[in-house]
Each structure stands twice: as structure tokens, then as C-alpha cells.
Amino acid sequence: MAGEQFNSKFFEQVEACRPGSNDLCGEDFALAAERIEQDRDAERYFERVQQVDAQLASAFHEVPVPAGLADRLLAALDAAAPAAAKEAFDHDIDSETSESRKPQPEPQPAVGRRRRVLQLAIAASLVGVVGGGLALLARLTPYSQQQCLAEAKQISAQFNAEGWKRIDRAHPAPENRPIKTRLNGSLKAWRTTSLLGDDLAVAYRFRNGATLLVCQPSKVVSGLPLAPPSVPQQKAQQSSGTHIGMWTSGGLVHVLMVSGPLEEYRSMTGTTRPVVAFTRPQGLPNRYDG
Amino acid sequence: MRPVTSQPQSAESSGGGQGEGSAGSPVDVRQLVIDHHAVVYRLAYRLTGNQADAEDVAQQAFLQAQQHMHQLRTPENPVPWLCAIVRSCWLKSFRRQRPVAAGSVDLNVDEVAEPLADEDQFDFERLQSALDDLPDEYKLVVTMFYFEEASYKEIAAQLEIPIGTVMSRLARAKSQLRKRLTEDEVAAATEARRTH
Numbered sequence: 001m002a003g004e005q006f007n008s009k010f011f012e013q014v015e016a017c018r019p020g021s022n023d024l025c026g027e028d029f030a031l032a033a034e035r036i037e038q039d040r041d042a043e044r045y046f047e048r049v050q051q052v053d054a055q056l057a058s059a060f061h062e063v064p065v066p067a068g069l070a071d072r073l074l075a076a077l078d079a080a081a082p083a084a085a086k087e088a089f090d091h092d093i094d095s096e097t098s099e100s101r102k103p104q105p106e107p108q109p110a111v112g113r114r115r116r117v118l119q120l121a122i123a124a125s126l127v128g129v130v131g132g133g134l135a136l137l138a139r140l141t142p143y144s145q146q147q148c149l150a151e152a153k154q155i156s157a158q159f160n161a162e163g164w165k166r167i168d169r170a171h172p173a174p175e176n177r178p179i180k181t182r183l184n185g186s187l188k189a190w191r192t193t194s195l196l197g198d199d200l201a202v203a204y205r206f207r208n209g210a211t212l213l214v215c216q217p218s219k220v221v222s223g224l225p226l227a228p229p230s231v232p233q234q235k236a237q238q239s240s241g242t243h244i245g246m247w248t249s250g251g252l253v254h255v256l257m258v259s260g261p262l263e264e265y266r267s268m269t270g271t272t273r274p275v276v277a278f279t280r281p282q283g284l285p286n287r288y289d290g
Numbered sequence: 291m292r293p294v295t296s297q298p299q300s301a302e303s304s305g306g307g308q309g310e311g312s313a314g315s316p317v318d319v320r321q322l323v324i325d326h327h328a329v330v331y332r333l334a335y336r337l338t339g340n341q342a343d344a345e346d347v348a349q350q351a352f353l354q355a356q357q358h359m360h361q362l363r364t365p366e367n368p369v370p371w372l373c374a375i376v377r378s379c380w381l382k383s384f385r386r387q388r389p390v391a392a393g394s395v396d397l398n399v400d401e402v403a404e405p406l407a408d409e410d411q412f413d414f415e416r417l418q419s420a421l422d423d424l425p426d427e428y429k430l431v432v433t434m435f436y437f438e439e440a441s442y443k444e445i446a447a448q449l450e451i452p453i454g455t456v457m458s459r460l461a462r463a464k465s466q467l468r469k470r471l472t473e474d475e476v477a478a479a480t481e482a483r484r485t486h
Contacts (some may be wrong), residue, residue, distance in 0.1 A: 015461040016442040023441065052468065053436070059412035060436040063332040068339060069348070070327045074320060076349045077356060180342065226346045226383030250342035274387075 010035055014046050019053035053133055079142055079220040142222040143196055146251040148246055149234055152213055152255040156203070164205060177214045179201040180250035181228060185210060185268050196221065196253065210268060211257040224248045228256065228269035235262065245269060304383040319356040322372065327352075330372050336433050337380045340424040350379040373438050374448060377430065412471060420470035428463035435460060 013032035017023040024033050024046075035042045166189050167173055173190050177200060185206040195201040197218030205213040226246045232245035236259070243265040245256045258265040323331070335344035354375050355362075362371050368409055423427055431451070434440040446456045 012457040012461045015464050016457050017437055018435070018441060021441075049464075053464075055412060056417070056467070057436045057439065059414070059417050060336060060433070062414050062417075063335045064414075065328045065331050066345070069331055069345065070323055072345070073323045073327055073349055073352050077319060077323065077352060080353055080356070204439060226343070226350060226379070249346065251346070 230271035
């Protein structure tokens with residue numbers, strides 16, 4: 001048992017030494033350092049691990065960066081910024097509104113008609129500028145999750161039996177709006193639709209009756225997770241209701257609508273699988289020894 | 291070896307801005323993107339295993355960075371902070387929660403792959419494939435070890451798990467990775483012999 005313990009600790013300490021570092025000199029590595037000092041095989045093993053580790057560390061950075069990535073990231077930041085700006089704007093508006101509720105001083109006597117016309121013209125221009133700014137803001141403001149949810153519910157309510165194409169060789173699922181996330185379920189049919197400014201959006205129907213909408217929105221949808229959430233954004237209020245989960249993957253927004261119990265939604269999205277922590281069961285022999 | 295540093299990387303289309311995010315000047319998230327998008331993307335790629343997901347994680351990471359810029363404690367070297375955000379985004383959105391079988395990996399002196407000749411490199415795709423086969427708990431520690439060059443203590447502190455767990459996971463993860471790469475080497479050599 002003592003020998004096994006010694007070996008497992010030795011291996012762990014050797015593997016924890018970063019390539020090219022002086023980690024081995026640290027207190028925590030005394031056991032490995034001592035054995036390497038005394039045992040030629042242990043020394044060779046350590047050297048081999050260090051060499052391979054150095055090559056692997058280098059290889060980990062060998063990832064080609066796609067062209068235009070920085071531009072796309074900057075564009076995403078730009079798209080997200082107006083949301084914050086709008087919040088600040090709303091805050092200012094609220095502040096001004098509360099200010100205006102304060103008692104106002106008595107009105108001054110009327111001024112000349114020409115002056116009033118001039119004031120009105122300036123006010124109208126200001127309204128125009130603010131209106132234009134708001135319109136621009138609206139164009140740049142990302143879709144909210146609530147918007148996404150509302151649109152998805154609205155178009156799915158309008159679906160009828162027509163327009164669906166059975167998924168077969170004659171009607172393969174469209175390639176431009178593919179399902180980017182693996183879902184547990186058998187596909188039955190698809191149809192095109194329009195969602196979040198995307199007229200090429202696709203609705204997929206599963207055999208269990210669930211519907212998945214896949215679209216490339218004309219603006220970013222703020223705050224969507226990058227995988228199906230285990231708790232859908234809209235949970236059914238009753239057992240026959242619909243759970244709606246939204247996420248983004250591969251640049252496409254996915255909206256999954258599943259009727260029935262929450263387990264059905266979670267089963268499709270695979271979000272119920274338990275996490276099993278790594279622990280060595282007591283009583284198992286130590287398997288470090290070669 | 292290329293350690294993870296705060297050395298700026300050039301953007302494909304952005305001609306300027308390099309070095310403007312140096313210590314002392316206020317850090318702007320756009321500058322972080324220009325300087326460090328490559329390292330963020332590479333880490334995201336190693337964790338997710340594909341370009342689309344890696345871009346999503348990188349985008350999410352920079353959005354998070356923008357929202358929490360006040361939490362950046364070391365503006366002169368923001369890379370570790372960015373890497374932590376990338377890991378967090380990946381953990382929240384992509385981890386597969388695959389169970390780890392206890393005792394599934396043996397450690398053996400003989401299974402350490404022979405180092406490659408200096409001019410050779412571990413194949414990019416084969417390394418990724420081997421990495422993708424690891425359970426997420428292993429993939430995370432091994433990526434922090436090799437990519438971020440984090441010590442076992444740093445890994446333990448950042449992941450908030452005991453040091454003993456880190457050492458154990460690290461040893462098994464590295465062993466499994468090498469074993470898979472060695473198997474691939476043998477398979478490739480066999481295939482090459484067959485085709486000749």
C-alpha cells in the first residue's frame with residue numbers, strides 16, 4: 001500500500017510540473033524531486049513528460065483565427081451598446097418627467113406672436129431630431145427576449161396544417177437555417193416563416209409535436225444563452241401549456257416550443273442529465289501503478 | 291512555446307490601436323477586442339471544439355467584459371481575466387455534463403508518448419479531437435495547464451476545487467490525452483503503410 005501511495009503521488013507531482021518551469025523545486029514536489037534525484041528511470045520519465053508537455057503546450061495555441069473575427073466582435077459590441085444607451089435615455093426621461101411634476105412658477109406674460117412662432121419652430125425641430133434619434137435607436141437596439149418570445153408565440157399560433165413539407169428526400173431540411181444544437185427528438189416536417197426580421201426563418205416540427213424556430217435575426221437578441229437553458233424562458237402555467245426555451249448557436253437564434261410537462265422539454269434539450277463528480281470509490285485498488 | 295501573455299495581436303482589418311491599451315491608460319473593451327481577440331478565440335476553440343461555438347463564446351465573453359470592466363484588476367495584463375470569462379461562458383453554456391468514470395484512466399510510465407522530432411508538431415485537428423474526447427472536468431484543467439500555463443494551485447483557486455482534486459484530474463487528463471494521441475499516431479502510421 002505504501003508503494004502504491006508513493007507511486008500515485010509521484011505521478012501526480014510529475015504531471016503537475018509545468019513544462020520549462022522550476023515547479024519541481026517547490027515544497028509540494030519534494031517527493032517527486034527526491035525520487036528523480038535517486039532513480040534514473042524516474043528522471044527519464046520526468047524528462048519525457050516535460051518534453052511532450054512543451055510540445056503540447058505549443059500545439060494548444062496552434063488554432064487558426066477566422067478572417068474578420070475582430071470586426072464581427074466589434075460589431076456585436078456596437079449592437080449591444082445601444083441597449084445600454086437606451087436604458088440611460090429612459091432613465092433621463094424618467095428624471096425629467098419627475099422634475100416636471102414639481103410645482104412650476106407662475107407663467108410669464110405672453111410675448112409677441114413672431115417670437116412664439118419661432119419658439120414653436122425650434123421646438124418642432126427638436127422634436128424631429130429627437131424623433132429621428134429615437135428611430136435610429138430603435139433600428140440599432142437589439143431585440144429583447146420578450147420580443148423574441150412574443151413573435152415566436154404569435155407566428156406559431158398562426159401555423160396550420162398547410163405549408164409544411166414532410167422531411168424526406170424530396171424535401172430535405174433547408175441548409176441555410178440548420179439546427180445548430182443537437183436535440184433529442186425525431187423531425188417530422190419543416191416550413192419557412194418569418195421571425196425577427198428574417199424572412200428565411202425555418203420552423204421545424206418534431207414527431208412529439210414540439211416546434212423549433214431557427215432564424216438569423218436582423219439585429220442581435222440581447223442576453224440569449226449559448227445553449228438550451230434547463231429552465232425555459234417561458235414555463236407553462238398549466239400542464240397542457242407550452243414551455244419555450246430560446247438560445248443562440250452558430251449565429252442562429254433557436255426557439256423551442258414544447259407542450260406538456262417540463263420533463264419533456266428537458267428531455268429534448270438534454271438538460272436533465274446529472275453531473276457525476278469524479279471521485280474514486282473507496283475500496284477500489286489504486287490504478288496508478290503500471 | 292507560446293505563453294499566454296498580454297501581447298497585443300493585430301486585428302485583421304483594424305490598422306491602428308495597437309498598444310493603446312497599455313498600463314496606465316483607461317482600458318476600453320474595443321481595444322481589448324483588437325488586442326486580444328485571437329487568444330480569446332483560441333481558448334474558446336479549444337474548449338468548444340468548433341468555429342461557430344468558439345465565435346459565440348468569444349462574443350459572449352467580450353460582452354461580459356464590457357459589462358464588468360470595472361472588475362478588471364490588472365489592466366496591464368487583461369488576458370488572465372479574459373480567459374476566466376471565456377471559461378465561465380463555456381461552462382455556463384456548453385459543458386456537456388458527461389459523467390466521468392472513476393478510475394477509467396491508468397497511469398503508466400510506458401504510456402507517455404515519445405516526444406516528436408523538433409520539426410514536427412502535434413496535428414491541430416488530432417489534438418482537438420483528442421481534447422474533445424475528454425470529459426469536461428478534464429478538458430478544463432488540461433486547457434488551463436497547457437493553454438494558460440496555470441499552475442495546479444492557480445487552477446485550484448480559480449475553479450474553487452481542492453488541490454488534490456486538481457492534481458488527480460490533471461494527471462488523468464494528461465494521461466488520457468497522450469494515450470489518445472499515441473493511438474492516433476499508430477493508426478496514422480498504419481494507414482500510411484497500407485496506402486504505400
